[in-house]
Amino acid sequence: GPKVLQIPSHQIIDMGQMVTLNCDPVSNHLYFYWYKQILGQQMEFLVNFYNGKVMEKSKLFKDQFSVERPDGSYFTLKIQPTALEDSAVYFCASSFQGLSNERLFFGHGTKLSVL
Amino acid sequence: TQTVSQSDAHVTVFEGDSVELRCNYSYGGSIYLSWYIQHHGRGLQFLLKYYSGNPVVQGVNGFEAEFSKSDSSFHLRKASVHWSDSAVYFCAVSLNYGGSGNKLIFGTGTLLSVKP
Numbered sequence: 001g002p003k004v005l006q007i008p009s010h011q012i013i014d015m016g017q018m019v020t021l022n023c024d025p026v027s028n029h030l031y032f033y034w035y036k037q038i039l040g041q042q043m044e045f046l047v048n049f050y051n052g053k054v055m056e057k058s059k060l061f062k063d064q065f066s067v068e069r070p071d072g073s074y075f076t077l078k079i080q081p082t083a084l085e086d087s088a089v090y091f092c093a094s095s096f097q098g099l100s101n102e103r104l105f106f107g108h109g110t111k112l113s114v115l
Numbered sequence: 116t117q118t119v120s121q122s123d124a125h126v127t128v129f130e131g132d133s134v135e136l137r138c139n140y141s142y143g144g145s146i147y148l149s150w151y152i153q154h155h156g157r158g159l160q161f162l163l164k165y166y167s168g169n170p171v172v173q174g175v176n177g178f179e180a181e182f183s184k185s186d187s188s189f190h191l192r193k194a195s196v197h198w199s200d201s202a203v204y205f206c207a208v209s210l211n212y213g214g215s216g217n218k219l220i221f222g223t224g225t226l227l228s229v230k231p
Contacts, residue, residue, distance in 0.1 A: 004158070031217065043159070043205060043221040056218055091158055100147045100209040100217050101166050106158035 002026040006092050006107035007074075014115050018080035021110045023092030025075055029105070031098035032075045034067065035091040036060060037109070043091065049075065050098060079112075087114045118142075119208050121222035129230050130198050136191040136225045138180075138206030146208045148189040149219070150180055153203045162204075165189060176200070201229045 005024040013019050025032055034046040047057040049067050064083070069075040075094075079086055089111045093104040120139045128134050140148065149164035163174025170182040180191045189206060206222040 006158075033217075042223045043219075045218055045220065048218060093159075095217055098217055101164065102217050103149070103161040103164065104159075104217060104219060106151075106160070108156070108158045 002029075002105055004092055004094055004105050004107035006090075006110050008110060009108065010111045010113070012113045012115065013082060015084055016081045018078065019082055019112060021077040021079075021090050021092075021112070022074040023076065023094075023107060025092065025094035026096075026105050029094035029096050031055075031095045032067075032069065033093040033095075033104065034077050035093065035106075036088045037091060038088045046077075046090075048098075055098075082112075082114045084114050087112055119206050119220055119222035121204075121206055121225050123225050124223070125226045125228065127228045127230065128196055131195050132229075133194050134192065134196050134200075134227065136204050136206075136227065138189045138191065138222060139187050140189065140206075140208050141187060142208060142210075144210065146210055148180075148182060149207045149209070150174065150178070150189075150191050151205045151207060151221075153205065153224070155202070159205060162191070196227075196229050198229045198231055201227055203227070 007022045032049045035043045037043050045058050046061045048055045066078045089109040091109045092107045095102045118141045147166045150162040151159040153159050165172045165182045173179050203224045205224045207219040209219050
C-alpha cells in the first residue's frame, strides 16, 4: 500500500546544533503532519501543513521548529537550535484531502537523540 | 477541549482469547473516532474509524469497535487474538471540520501482549 518514508531512521546530534528530519509522503497526498512521541508514550500533534503553509500547530511546536516542502520534495521538520527535551521519535504523516474522516498514513519515525 | 482516555496501559491475554481495549472520549460536538496500531519500532497503522451510522465498525485483521454515545466510548474488540496482534493500540479522535487538515488527538495507548 501507500508508504510514507522517513530519513534517517535515527539521528544523534549535540545540543544546540541544527537538525533536519526528512519525510517523503505518499505521492498524491496534499496534507502533511508531524507528531512527536517520547519513549513510546502518547503521540503528540505538532503541526499540519498544506499548500506551503502551516494550517495549525500545537504548543509543542516551539519557535525553534519550522516546516517546509519546497517544490514537492521532502517535507521537512527543522529544529534550530536543538534542546535536550527535543529527544523523541518524530513521526511524519500524510493524507489526501485533510478531512477529519480520512485516515492518516504514518512513516516509521525518526528517532532524534540530542546529547 | 477534547480528550481521549485509554484506561488500560497494558493488557495481557493468551493466543485465541478474546480481547477488548477500552477508549473513552470527551467532546460534545461531532467527532471522528479511530483506532491505530503501532508495532514495536514502527509507525502507526490505521485499523478502523467511525463517524456515523452503524455503531459497530469492522476493521482489518478481525478487529471491530463499537461506538456508544451514552458511554462516550469506542472500545476495540477482537474475538480471537494472534501473537502478531501484540502491539500498542491508540485510540484517536478528530474534530469534524473539513479541509484544514485532520488533527488527530491520541490516547495514551494500550500495550497488548499476546502469550502463546
